[in-house]
Amino acid sequence: MHINRPQRRARPISLTPLVDVIFLLxxxxMLSSTFTRFGEVEIGAPGGGGGTGAVPKALLLVEGDALRLNGNAVEPDRLHGEAEALTARDIDSLLVLVRGETTTQQLVTVLSDLKSVENLSVTLAR
Incomplete structure:
Protein backbone atom coordinates (compact mmCIF):
# COMPACT_ATOMS: atom_id res chain seq x y z
CA MET A 1 0.00 0.00 0.00
CA HIS A 2 1.32 3.28 -1.04
CA ILE A 3 0.56 6.37 1.11
CA ASN A 4 1.01 9.79 -0.35
CA ARG A 5 2.35 12.23 2.10
CA PRO A 6 0.99 15.73 1.90
CA GLN A 7 3.45 18.09 0.27
CA ARG A 8 4.86 20.81 2.45
CA ARG A 9 3.86 24.23 1.37
CA ALA A 10 6.61 26.79 1.33
CA ARG A 11 5.73 29.46 3.82
CA PRO A 12 6.55 33.04 2.85
CA ILE A 13 9.42 34.55 4.79
CA SER A 14 8.21 37.03 7.34
CA LEU A 15 10.03 40.35 7.15
CA THR A 16 8.88 41.55 10.56
CA PRO A 17 11.97 40.26 12.45
CA LEU A 18 14.24 41.75 9.79
CA VAL A 19 12.59 45.16 10.13
CA ASP A 20 12.93 44.91 13.91
CA VAL A 21 16.63 44.17 13.67
CA ILE A 22 17.22 47.04 11.26
CA PHE A 23 15.30 49.38 13.53
CA LEU A 24 17.37 48.32 16.55
CA LEU A 25 20.61 48.79 14.62
CA MET A 30 22.07 57.01 16.22
CA LEU A 31 22.46 56.94 20.00
CA SER A 32 26.11 55.92 20.01
CA SER A 33 27.34 58.55 17.57
CA THR A 34 28.36 62.04 18.57
CA PHE A 35 27.40 65.17 16.76
CA THR A 36 30.14 67.46 18.05
CA ARG A 37 32.95 68.66 15.90
CA PHE A 38 36.46 67.94 16.99
CA GLY A 39 39.20 70.46 16.41
CA GLU A 40 42.63 69.57 15.26
CA VAL A 41 45.77 71.08 16.70
CA GLU A 42 49.04 70.48 14.93
CA ILE A 43 51.88 69.68 17.28
CA GLY A 44 55.12 69.00 15.50
CA ALA A 45 58.14 67.20 16.83
CA PRO A 46 60.69 69.42 18.54
CA GLY A 47 63.79 70.40 16.67
CA GLY A 48 67.15 68.83 17.28
CA GLY A 49 68.99 69.55 20.51
CA GLY A 50 71.74 71.54 18.81
CA GLY A 51 70.61 74.81 20.33
CA THR A 52 70.45 76.65 17.03
CA GLY A 53 66.74 77.51 17.24
CA ALA A 54 65.57 81.07 17.62
CA VAL A 55 64.88 82.27 21.13
CA PRO A 56 61.17 83.05 21.64
CA LYS A 57 60.55 86.77 22.09
CA ALA A 58 57.40 86.42 24.20
CA LEU A 59 56.19 84.07 26.93
CA LEU A 60 52.66 82.87 27.64
CA LEU A 61 52.10 81.05 30.92
CA VAL A 62 48.99 78.86 31.07
CA GLU A 63 47.86 77.84 34.57
CA GLY A 64 44.35 76.46 34.34
CA ASP A 65 42.07 79.34 33.42
CA ALA A 66 44.71 81.96 34.18
CA LEU A 67 46.84 83.28 31.32
CA ARG A 68 49.88 85.51 31.74
CA LEU A 69 51.46 87.02 28.64
CA ASN A 70 54.93 88.41 29.41
CA GLY A 71 53.95 88.62 33.10
CA ASN A 72 50.66 90.48 32.54
CA ALA A 73 47.33 88.78 33.19
CA VAL A 74 45.25 88.24 30.06
CA GLU A 75 41.60 87.24 29.84
CA PRO A 76 41.12 84.12 27.68
CA ASP A 77 38.70 85.92 25.34
CA ARG A 78 41.28 88.69 24.73
CA LEU A 79 44.20 86.37 23.96
CA HIS A 80 43.79 86.58 20.19
CA GLY A 81 43.91 90.40 20.24
CA GLU A 82 46.94 90.43 22.53
CA ALA A 83 48.76 87.96 20.27
CA GLU A 84 48.01 90.15 17.24
CA ALA A 85 49.39 93.12 19.18
CA LEU A 86 52.62 91.15 19.61
CA THR A 87 52.96 90.65 15.86
CA ALA A 88 52.31 94.36 15.34
CA ARG A 89 55.41 95.00 17.50
CA ASP A 90 57.51 92.62 15.32
CA ILE A 91 57.40 89.78 17.85
CA ASP A 92 57.09 86.66 15.75
CA SER A 93 57.75 83.84 18.25
CA LEU A 94 55.92 82.85 21.40
CA LEU A 95 56.77 80.22 24.01
CA VAL A 96 53.74 78.64 25.74
CA LEU A 97 54.49 77.18 29.18
CA VAL A 98 51.92 74.89 30.78
CA ARG A 99 51.81 74.81 34.57
CA GLY A 100 49.54 73.64 37.36
CA GLU A 101 46.21 71.93 36.80
CA THR A 102 45.78 72.91 33.16
CA THR A 103 43.41 70.58 31.34
CA THR A 104 43.95 69.41 27.80
CA GLN A 105 40.87 71.30 26.65
CA GLN A 106 42.21 74.57 28.08
CA LEU A 107 45.52 74.02 26.28
CA VAL A 108 43.79 73.16 22.99
CA THR A 109 41.66 76.31 23.28
CA VAL A 110 44.75 78.48 23.80
CA LEU A 111 46.65 76.83 20.95
CA SER A 112 43.74 77.15 18.54
CA ASP A 113 43.42 80.86 19.40
CA LEU A 114 47.13 81.36 18.76
CA LYS A 115 47.09 79.30 15.55
CA SER A 116 44.78 81.80 13.90
CA VAL A 117 47.27 84.66 14.42
CA GLU A 118 49.31 85.27 11.28
CA ASN A 119 53.11 85.44 11.39
CA LEU A 120 53.33 84.03 14.92
CA SER A 121 55.41 80.95 15.62
CA VAL A 122 54.19 79.08 18.72
CA THR A 123 56.39 76.70 20.72
CA LEU A 124 54.90 74.53 23.45
CA ALA A 125 56.81 73.57 26.61
CA ARG A 126 55.81 71.77 29.76
Missing part, protein backbone atom coordinates in the same frame (compact mmCIF):
# COMPACT_ATOMS: atom_id res chain seq x y z
CA UNK A 26 19.48 52.23 13.48
CA UNK A 27 18.68 53.21 17.06
CA UNK A 28 22.00 51.89 18.31
CA UNK A 29 24.07 53.81 15.77
Missing amino acids: LLFF
Whole structure:
Protein backbone atom coordinates (compact mmCIF):
# COMPACT_ATOMS: atom_id res chain seq x y z
CA MET A 1 0.00 0.00 0.00
CA HIS A 2 1.32 3.28 -1.04
CA ILE A 3 0.56 6.37 1.11
CA ASN A 4 1.01 9.79 -0.35
CA ARG A 5 2.35 12.23 2.10
CA PRO A 6 0.99 15.73 1.90
CA GLN A 7 3.45 18.09 0.27
CA ARG A 8 4.86 20.81 2.45
CA ARG A 9 3.86 24.23 1.37
CA ALA A 10 6.61 26.79 1.33
CA ARG A 11 5.73 29.46 3.82
CA PRO A 12 6.55 33.04 2.85
CA ILE A 13 9.42 34.55 4.79
CA SER A 14 8.21 37.03 7.34
CA LEU A 15 10.03 40.35 7.15
CA THR A 16 8.88 41.55 10.56
CA PRO A 17 11.97 40.26 12.45
CA LEU A 18 14.24 41.75 9.79
CA VAL A 19 12.59 45.16 10.13
CA ASP A 20 12.93 44.91 13.91
CA VAL A 21 16.63 44.17 13.67
CA ILE A 22 17.22 47.04 11.26
CA PHE A 23 15.30 49.38 13.53
CA LEU A 24 17.37 48.32 16.55
CA LEU A 25 20.61 48.79 14.62
CA LEU A 26 19.48 52.23 13.48
CA LEU A 27 18.68 53.21 17.06
CA PHE A 28 22.00 51.89 18.31
CA PHE A 29 24.07 53.81 15.77
CA MET A 30 22.07 57.01 16.22
CA LEU A 31 22.46 56.94 20.00
CA SER A 32 26.11 55.92 20.01
CA SER A 33 27.34 58.55 17.57
CA THR A 34 28.36 62.04 18.57
CA PHE A 35 27.40 65.17 16.76
CA THR A 36 30.14 67.46 18.05
CA ARG A 37 32.95 68.66 15.90
CA PHE A 38 36.46 67.94 16.99
CA GLY A 39 39.20 70.46 16.41
CA GLU A 40 42.63 69.57 15.26
CA VAL A 41 45.77 71.08 16.70
CA GLU A 42 49.04 70.48 14.93
CA ILE A 43 51.88 69.68 17.28
CA GLY A 44 55.12 69.00 15.50
CA ALA A 45 58.14 67.20 16.83
CA PRO A 46 60.69 69.42 18.54
CA GLY A 47 63.79 70.40 16.67
CA GLY A 48 67.15 68.83 17.28
CA GLY A 49 68.99 69.55 20.51
CA GLY A 50 71.74 71.54 18.81
CA GLY A 51 70.61 74.81 20.33
CA THR A 52 70.45 76.65 17.03
CA GLY A 53 66.74 77.51 17.24
CA ALA A 54 65.57 81.07 17.62
CA VAL A 55 64.88 82.27 21.13
CA PRO A 56 61.17 83.05 21.64
CA LYS A 57 60.55 86.77 22.09
CA ALA A 58 57.40 86.42 24.20
CA LEU A 59 56.19 84.07 26.93
CA LEU A 60 52.66 82.87 27.64
CA LEU A 61 52.10 81.05 30.92
CA VAL A 62 48.99 78.86 31.07
CA GLU A 63 47.86 77.84 34.57
CA GLY A 64 44.35 76.46 34.34
CA ASP A 65 42.07 79.34 33.42
CA ALA A 66 44.71 81.96 34.18
CA LEU A 67 46.84 83.28 31.32
CA ARG A 68 49.88 85.51 31.74
CA LEU A 69 51.46 87.02 28.64
CA ASN A 70 54.93 88.41 29.41
CA GLY A 71 53.95 88.62 33.10
CA ASN A 72 50.66 90.48 32.54
CA ALA A 73 47.33 88.78 33.19
CA VAL A 74 45.25 88.24 30.06
CA GLU A 75 41.60 87.24 29.84
CA PRO A 76 41.12 84.12 27.68
CA ASP A 77 38.70 85.92 25.34
CA ARG A 78 41.28 88.69 24.73
CA LEU A 79 44.20 86.37 23.96
CA HIS A 80 43.79 86.58 20.19
CA GLY A 81 43.91 90.40 20.24
CA GLU A 82 46.94 90.43 22.53
CA ALA A 83 48.76 87.96 20.27
CA GLU A 84 48.01 90.15 17.24
CA ALA A 85 49.39 93.12 19.18
CA LEU A 86 52.62 91.15 19.61
CA THR A 87 52.96 90.65 15.86
CA ALA A 88 52.31 94.36 15.34
CA ARG A 89 55.41 95.00 17.50
CA ASP A 90 57.51 92.62 15.32
CA ILE A 91 57.40 89.78 17.85
CA ASP A 92 57.09 86.66 15.75
CA SER A 93 57.75 83.84 18.25
CA LEU A 94 55.92 82.85 21.40
CA LEU A 95 56.77 80.22 24.01
CA VAL A 96 53.74 78.64 25.74
CA LEU A 97 54.49 77.18 29.18
CA VAL A 98 51.92 74.89 30.78
CA ARG A 99 51.81 74.81 34.57
CA GLY A 100 49.54 73.64 37.36
CA GLU A 101 46.21 71.93 36.80
CA THR A 102 45.78 72.91 33.16
CA THR A 103 43.41 70.58 31.34
CA THR A 104 43.95 69.41 27.80
CA GLN A 105 40.87 71.30 26.65
CA GLN A 106 42.21 74.57 28.08
CA LEU A 107 45.52 74.02 26.28
CA VAL A 108 43.79 73.16 22.99
CA THR A 109 41.66 76.31 23.28
CA VAL A 110 44.75 78.48 23.80
CA LEU A 111 46.65 76.83 20.95
CA SER A 112 43.74 77.15 18.54
CA ASP A 113 43.42 80.86 19.40
CA LEU A 114 47.13 81.36 18.76
CA LYS A 115 47.09 79.30 15.55
CA SER A 116 44.78 81.80 13.90
CA VAL A 117 47.27 84.66 14.42
CA GLU A 118 49.31 85.27 11.28
CA ASN A 119 53.11 85.44 11.39
CA LEU A 120 53.33 84.03 14.92
CA SER A 121 55.41 80.95 15.62
CA VAL A 122 54.19 79.08 18.72
CA THR A 123 56.39 76.70 20.72
CA LEU A 124 54.90 74.53 23.45
CA ALA A 125 56.81 73.57 26.61
CA ARG A 126 55.81 71.77 29.76
